[in-house]
Amino acid sequence: MMPIEAILIEELNKGSIEAFDELFRRYAPRLHAFGLKYLKSNTDAEELVQDVFLKIWKNKNKLDKTQNFKSYLFTIAFNQIKDYFTHKLLYLETINDTLLPPDLSPLESISYQSILDNISVLIERLPSRKKQIFKLSRFEGKSSAEIAALLKITPKTVDNQISEVIHLLKSKINPSDLLTILFFYLFVN
CATH class of the missing domain: 1.10.1740.10 (RNA polymerase sigma factor, region 2, helix turn helix motif)
Structure with a gap:
């Protein structure tokens, strides 16, 4: 049998x-x-x-x-x-290679790396759909219209989701640090 x-x-x-x-x-x-x-x-x-x-x-x-x-x-x-x-490691390496400003002192590099690590953790904790939208927008450079078409949602929903993530990131990261301001200027806004 x-x-x-x-x-x-x-x-x-x-x-x-x-x-x-x-x-x-x-x-x-x-x-x-x-x-x-x-x-x-x-x-x-x-x-x-x-x-x-x-x-x-x-x-x-x-x-x-x-x-x-x-x-x-x-x-x-x-x-x-x-x-x-493997993909997560490549993703983090890409963020580090792309976003790390060139002429930082060792202390500034450590501080900047800490900011990137905090941001990565916060992004990974997002609900999967919100995380997907944010990554498509900020890491892959897709427009709201492109993301909306890809995910079959409205561009307004995309914009709202991105806005919520930016608000969350700003509320969780210490804004007094000059590198944080630089990071948000280059990456988030």
């Missing part, structure tokens, strides 16, 4: 949504807990589960019922987490 997991994978190979749903029901909570342990964010862990199962669905015809599905699933999740941290 074939194990239930092998039967589900065989059915998934044929495109069975029911088999997919059952595998999701069985493994999503464990995968979420695994992602939460590393990503430290419920939203990011939920996105991880969605991404992993999207890959499972896209590759449903290639799944082998004789292989350990759980190992395969967690290998995909582990690779997704690695990619997440």
Whole structure:
């Protein structure tokens, strides 16, 4: 008699949504807990589960019922987490390389880096949609109209979201520092 997991994978190979749903029901909570342990964010862990199962669905015809599905699933999740941290590191390096003014003293560089780190943390804590809008605007240079078209929302919604993020950043960063003023002038406004 074939194990239930092998039967589900065989059915998934044929495109069975029911088999997919059952595998999701069985493994999503464990995968979420695994992602939460590393990503430290419920939203990011939920996105991880969605991404992993999207890959499972896209590759449903290639799944082998004789292989350990759980190992395969967690290998995909582990690779997704690695990619997440690689992209985050590249993102932070890009911010540092692009925004760090050239002629700062060591103390000013440390202060500026601290401001960038604080800003990055605040941005990463934003709700995913607001974070996406802000990054598209400030890091990718897209206009409100472009973002609105991309996300299927109104340009006014985009402007409101960006305004809320700027207000939040200004309220959380010490405005008495000259570098903070420079940062907001170059980056946020």
